[in-house]
Amino acid sequence: MVTAERCLEILRSSQSETLLLDVRPLLQFTKAHIKGSLNLCIPTTLLKRPSFNLQKVEETFGTGQDKSNFSRWRSSTRIIVYDSSTSLPKDAALLVSLLQKFTREGWKGESLVLAGGFSRFSTQFPDWVESSLPASSSSSLSSSSSAAAAAAACTSPNSSSSSSTAPGHAKNNLSISLTLPTAPSIVGGCVMPTPSSNPVNPFFSNIRQNVDLIGGVGQFPVTLPPAMDEDTRRSLPAWLSRIANAEDAGKTAAVRFLNIEKGEQSRMQQALSAPETSAHSEGQTPGKRSYRIAGIEKGSKNRYNNIYPYDHCRVKLLDTTESSCDYINASFIRSSRSHKRYIATQAPMPSTFNDFWRVVWEQDVRLIVMLTAETDGAQVKCHPYWRSADYGNLRVQLVSEGAIPLDRRQCEPSETGYFIIRHFSMTNSKEPFEPPREITQIQYSDWPDFGTPAKPYHLLRLIEECDAVVSGSAGRSSPNPQDNPDPAGQRRVIVHCSAGCGRTGTFCTVDSVIDMLKRQKKASQSSERTEPSWVYEDTTDLVASTVEDFRSQRLSMVQSLRQFVLCYESILEWWASHT
Structure with a gap:
């Protein structure tokens, strides 16, 4: 890190060779910033992604002097980044990850983080602080009101803690839609909606695709499993065969994922602006409807301030009073082509432990699938909600904890990895005559955000273990035969990662598509045609259609192209081992 004094020396002696980046929200930047600095108004979740490279960062500036100034990073001898007040290296993870983007591009200069941030520098050297936008940006703002609106739209989401919005108490006031006056297309490094098409929305940065789709989604080749020989490839369904074609190199998957992303972008623009809503029952594939987001005002109940459930399929806490709240950041999830049913939710926090276990009891859940480690570096991804304790009127007792090797050929977990499996006993003091329920949690920690x-x-392997638990909790003595689809009426399975969308959506997609393929295989062996038409044809892309189903029920289910490609790779792996 560099002190404020040393930073000033650098700016005085070689400002033309120094790139100074301010990552604070635009509103703070417009009020005051260090002379010569550029504002990066980009959500923190994007800045942390390796795939959000410098080309995409540069494109957020649009055109003009700011973009030109940023592009000179290649010839800069130093790059200094600062936020509001970071003083310790352990708190500078975001700033360091931004600097690493430059070194990954081959830049060899000196990377520095300003110790104490803008707060310390402005206190010591007020003469080096500007209180207005640089000339290249000021022309973009037509009035102070539009500047404030744009600043609200560009405030970076907090990726490691709950939103700062105080939770409300009204039972039914869970959905929100706001619009503000129009703003220019590009403000302070943030690409904005055009005035002719969309009003400025204070939750603009909550629409992930507004920044993610700058420069497209990229392309990843689909890797075939070692067991995929020529005979197995010829047996693939038509939709999967095209994906597996080496000449395609992942292009088809990329195009389909881009279309899914654009569809969600459109839904979110509607959800955060349209006042209308319509009822929707759990698990149905929607037609045309008005979407609304629930829980934006429930600050302490949301782990992230850009992931919320849709109002039409959110899970509601039962038996709430007029003064209590039925909100939990969780969604009912089900594909229209499978009997598999899920509750996708964020990782519980201390403020939501009671609510989480209420859902387990009220929805008669017997399996919890956890797809994250407790921490990722310095960031808390999930709090330990599984400890023996009383959660309201619910008593949760941890009965046992063990490990299952990832490789079924091994008897003991090893360095190759393992799942953690926990068994609980759960009772409800309000239902004293209800017998204790056995709850199982399977945790897979080695899946990065x-x-x-x-x-x-x-x-x-994880899906296989989960199927065994589901079969056991349903009273079946052994899991379903390998080629049998799940029967109707299965209990819901709670699935969560940290936000409850990317890894959660990937697990649910692969699990559901495998069930669909089992259903197709079983139908092909029968002379009777009693199933829906899709069961008898092989042109519908079951992965893409399932993700589309899930995206209409919860944001960002299968969040990245790499996770989308993993869905295909997992299905190919399953097909190769079951043919």
């Missing part, structure tokens, strides 16, 4: 497991096989 925005990333993928080491091998598709590991995800299939």
Whole structure:
């Protein structure tokens, strides 16, 4: 880190060779910033992603002097980044990850973080502080009101803690839609909606695709499993065969994912602006409807301030009073082509432990699938909600904890990885005559945020273990035969990662598509045609259609292209081992 004094020396002696980046929200930047600095108004979740490279960062400036100034990073000898007040290296993870983007592009200069941030520098050297936009940006703002609106739209989401918005108490006041006056297309490094098409929305940055789709979604080749020989490839359904074609190199998957992303972008623009809503029952595939977001005002109940449930399929806490709240950041999830049913939710926090266990009891859940470690570096991804304790009127007792090796050929967990399996006993003091319920949690820790497991096989092993638990809790003495789809009426399975969308959506997609393929295989062996028409054809892309189903029920289910490709790779792995 560099002190404020040393930073000033650098600016005085070689400002033309120094790139100074301010990552604070635009509203703070417009009020005051260090002379010569550029504002990066980009959500923190994007800045942390390796795929959000410098080309995408540069494109957020649009055109003009700011973009030109940023592009000179290649010839800069130093890059200094600062936020509001970071003083310790352990708190500078976001700033360091931004600097690493430059070194990954081959830049060899000196990377520095300003110790104490803008707060310390402005206190010591007020003469080096500007209180207005640089000339290149000021012309973009037509009035102070539009500047404030744009600033609200560009405030970076907090990716590691709950929103600062205080939770409300009104039972039914869970959905929100706001519009503000129009603003220019590009403000302070943030691409804005055009005045002719969309009003400025204070939750603009909550629409992930507004920044994610700058420069497209990229392209990843689909890797075939080692067991995929020529005979197995010829047996693939038509939709999967095209994905597996080496000449395609992942292009088809990329195009389909881009279309899914654009569809969600459109839904979110509607959800955060349209006042209308319509009822929707759990698990149905929607037609045309008005979407609304629930829980934006429930600050302490949301782990992230850009992931909320849709109002039409959110899980509601039962038996609430007029003064209490039925909100939890959780969604009912189900594909229209499978009997698998899920509750996708964020990782519980201390403020939501009671609510989480209420859902487990009220929805008669017997399996919890946890797809994250407790921490990722310095960031808390999930709080330990599984400790023995009383959660309101519910008593949760941890009965046992063990490990299952990822490789079924091994008897003991090893360095190759493992799942953690926990068994609980759960009772309800309000229902004293209800027998204790046995709850199982399976945790897979080696799946990084925005990333993928080491091998598709590991995800299939997890699904296999979950199927065994579901079968056991349903009273079946052994899991379903390998080629049998799940019967109707299964209990819901709670699935969560940290936000309850990317890894959660990937697990639910692969699990559901495998169930669909089992259904198709079983139908092909029968002379009677009693199933829906899709069961008898092989042109519908079951992965893409399932993700589209899930995206209409919860934001960002299968959040990245890499996770989308993993879905195909896992299905190919399953097909190769079951043909």
